[in-house]
Structure formats: structure tokens, C-alpha cells
Amino acid sequence: MATLNVRTDSALETALSELAAEHGSRSDGVRFAVLHTYRELLLRRAQDDAERLATDADDQAEMLAIQRFMGVAE
Structure with missing residues (x-):
């Protein structure tokens, strides 16, 4: 597993303290925050794609x- 070094400021230290308290350690808190943010990014991209598809007949x-090719539509 790789290691990541990050410079922090007081706002990030506050956030890390809260995440560590919630998730057990600073590392677990950071993992949660990164994966949660990544999930939100994927969902936002999927929503953008869905909106684009809804307006584009092609x-x-x-x-x-x-x-139809996959057999999930008639």
C-alpha cells in the first residue's frame, strides 16, 4: 500500500480530527473522505450523462x- 503525505492547515486538521473520531483513525478518516468524494464524482458524472441522454435522440x-443487444430491452 502506498503512503501519501499531505500538508495541513488548521481547517484540515479540524476536519481530520472529526473524521478520525468518526472512523477510528486519521488514515481511516482520509480513506473515507477520498472514497466518499470519488463516489460523489461518479454519481455526478452519471447524472450528467443521464441528463444528456434524456435530451439527445441519437x-x-x-x-x-x-x-436490445444485451437483452434487457425489447
Whole structure:
């Protein structure tokens, strides 16, 4: 497992203290924060894609063709 060094300021120290109290250690708190942020990024990207697909007829047709190919649509 790799190690990450981060410079902190007072705001980050406060956040790390809270995360450590909630998740057991500073490392676990940082892991939680990074993975939570990454999950939010993926969800935001998926939402953006869904909105784009909902307004683009060509993309809708392509998605339907893919779903039919996969056997999840008629």
C-alpha cells in the first residue's frame, strides 16, 4: 500500500480530527473522505450523462440498441 503525505492547515486538521473520531483513525478518516468524494464524482458524472441522454435522440437510440443487444430491452 502506498503512503501519501499531505500538508495541513488548521481547517484540515479540524476536519481530520472529526473524521478520525468518526472512523477510528486519521488514515481511516482520509480513506473515507477520498472514497466518499470519488463516489460523489461518479454519481455526478452519471447524472450528467443521464441528463444528456434524456435530451439527445441519437444517444437514446444508441442506448436502446445497446439494451436490445444485451437483452434487457425489447
